[in-house]
Amino acid sequence: MISRKKYAREVKSIPKGFDNPNEFFTYVYNDQDIIWMGQNTNHLHSKDGIMEAMVSSIKKGDYAKYPPPDGFPELQDLVQEDLGLTHGFDCLITAGATESLYHTANNILEPENNTLTCDPGYLIIDNFCSRFGEVRSIPIYNPECGYKLTPQLARENLDENTKLICLIDPLNPLGSSYTKQEIKEFKEISEEHDIYLLHDITYRDFARDHHLMAKYAPDRTITIYSFSKIYGMAGLRIGAMIASPELISSVRTILINDLGTNVVSQKGAIAAVNSKYEWLDRIKDTTRSNQEIIKKAVDQVDGAFIPVYPSDANMLAIDIYDTGIKPSELADYLLERGIFTREGTYTSKLYGHRYLRVSFSIPTEHVKYFAECFLEAMDQLKVEK
Numbered sequence: 001m002i003s004r005k006k007y008a009r010e011v012k013s014i015p016k017g018f019d020n021p022n023e024f025f026t027y028v029y030n031d032q033d034i035i036w037m038g039q040n041t042n043h044l045h046s047k048d049g050i051m052e053a054m055v056s057s058i059k060k061g062d063y064a065k066y067p068p069p070d071g072f073p074e075l076q077d078l079v080q081e082d083l084g085l086t087h088g089f090d091c092l093i094t095a096g097a098t099e100s101l102y103h104t105a106n107n108i109l110e111p112e113n114n115t116l117t118c119d120p121g122y123l124i125i126d127n128f129c130s131r132f133g134e135v136r137s138i139p140i141y142n143p144e145c146g147y148k149l150t151p152q153l154a155r156e157n158l159d160e161n162t163k164l165i166c167l168i169d170p171l172n173p174l175g176s177s178y179t180k181q182e183i184k185e186f187k188e189i190s191e192e193h194d195i196y197l198l199h200d201i202t203y204r205d206f207a208r209d210h211h212l213m214a215k216y217a218p219d220r221t222i223t224i225y226s227f228s229k230i231y232g233m234a235g236l237r238i239g240a241m242i243a244s245p246e247l248i249s250s251v252r253t254i255l256i257n258d259l260g261t262n263v264v265s266q267k268g269a270i271a272a273v274n275s276k277y278e279w280l281d282r283i284k285d286t287t288r289s290n291q292e293i294i295k296k297a298v299d300q301v302d303g304a305f306i307p308v309y310p311s312d313a314n315m316l317a318i319d320i321y322d323t324g325i326k327p328s329e330l331a332d333y334l335l336e337r338g339i340f341t342r343e344g345t346y347t348s349k350l351y352g353h354r355y356l357r358v359s360f361s362i363p364t365e366h367v368k369y370f371a372e373c374f375l376e377a378m379d380q381l382k383v384e385k
C-alpha cells in the first residue's frame with residue numbers, strides 16, 4: 001500500500017452543497033454568469049490580439065509539433081525585456097508560475113534546509129517547499145509589520161539552515177508590497193547568510209510601484225512570472241522563471257515538462273507581452289476604481305475592515321471577525337447570489353477564520369453588484385444570528 005506523503009495537503013473547507021473541491025470548481029466554471037471574485041484572474045481584456053494570435057496558431061496546426069523545451073526564444077526575450085533583466089539572466093517558460101515555484105523548491109532545498117514563508121500567504125508555496133525541507137511560516141497579520149514578511153522578521157526567524165526566503169510581492173491575499181529599502185535589506189540578508197530569494201511577482205503589474213529583487217541580488221534571486229493575472233491567461237497555464245544562467249541550468253536537470261510548454265499558450269503570451277502597453281493603463285485604472293467601490297461598502301459595516309488598503313494587487317481581504325459573521329457564511333450567501341469569493345482558509349492557516357478574499361479585475365458593474373450583495377449579506381446574516 002502507498003502511504004500518504006507527510007506533506008499531503010488537507011482539503012480546505014468546501015462550500016455548502018459540494019462533496020469535493022473539483023465538484024465545486026466544475027460548478028462555478030460551467031456557470032457562465034458567475035461573477036469571478038474567488039480567483040485573482042483578470043476578466044478585463046477585450047480584443048487586444050491575444051486570442052487572435054492563438055486562433056491563428058491553431059489554424060496553422062502548430063500544435064502538432066513539440067515546442068523548444070525552454071520556450072520560444074522570442075517569448076523568453078520578451079519576458080526578460082519586460083523586466084529589464086536581459087544581461088546576466090536566463091529564462092525558462094513553464095506551465096504557469098506554479099511549475100516554476102515547484103522547480104525552485106526542488107532545485108534549492110536539501111532535507112536539512114528550512115524556508116521562510118508567511119501566513120497569510122500563497123500556501124501552495126509552503127506545500128512545495130515542505131516536500132524538500134522544513135517550512136517556517138511566519139505570522140504577519142498585523143499592522144506592526146505592515147502585513148508582510150519584513151527583513152526584521154526574516155532575521156528573527158532564520159538560522160544556519162535557512163536556504164530560501166519567499167517574498168510574494170504584492171502578496172496574495174492582502175496586497176501588501178515591498179519598498180526599495182526593504183528589497184535592499186533582503187539582498188543584505190541573502191549575502192550575509194547565503195540564502196536564496198524567491199521573488200514571486202505574479203501581481204507586479206497591478207502595483208503602484210514595484211522593485212525587482214533580481215536587480216539587487218541577481219545571483220541569489222529566482223523571479224517567478226505569471227501570465228495568469230495581468231495578461232488574463234490563467235486557463236492557458238503559462239508562466240516563467242528568470243534567474244542567473246547557473247541557476248536556470250541546474251533547473252534544466254530536474255524538469256518535469258521536458259517536452260516544453262503549450263505552443264498555443266506561448267503564441268498568445270508573445271502577443272500579450274507585445275501589446276501590453278496598449279491595455280495596461282486601462283486595466284489598472286479599472287482595477288483601482290473597482291477597489292474603491294469595495295472600500296466604500298466595507299466602511300459602512302461596523303466591525304469590518306480592509307487590513308491593507310489600497311491593495312497593490314487585484315485582490316484584497318475583508319476582515320469580518322468582529323461582526324460575528326463567519327467568512328464561510330458570507331461566501332455561501334454570496335454564492336447563492338451568483339458571486340464566487342474565497343474564504344480566508346485558502347490563504348491562511350492562522351487567520352482564515354477572520355477574512356474573505358475578493359478579487360476585482362472584473363467589470364465594474366459586477367463589483368457594484370458585489371457591493372450591494374455584501375451590504376445585504378452583512379445585514380441579513382447578523383439578523384439570523
Ligand SMILES: Cc1ncc(COP(=O)(O)O)c(C=O)c1O
Binds near residue numbers: 227
Ligand atoms: C502568489 C501566486 N503565485 C503563483 C500563482 C499561480 O500562478 P500560475 O497561474 O501562473 O500558475 C498564484 C495564483 O493565484 C499566486 O497567487
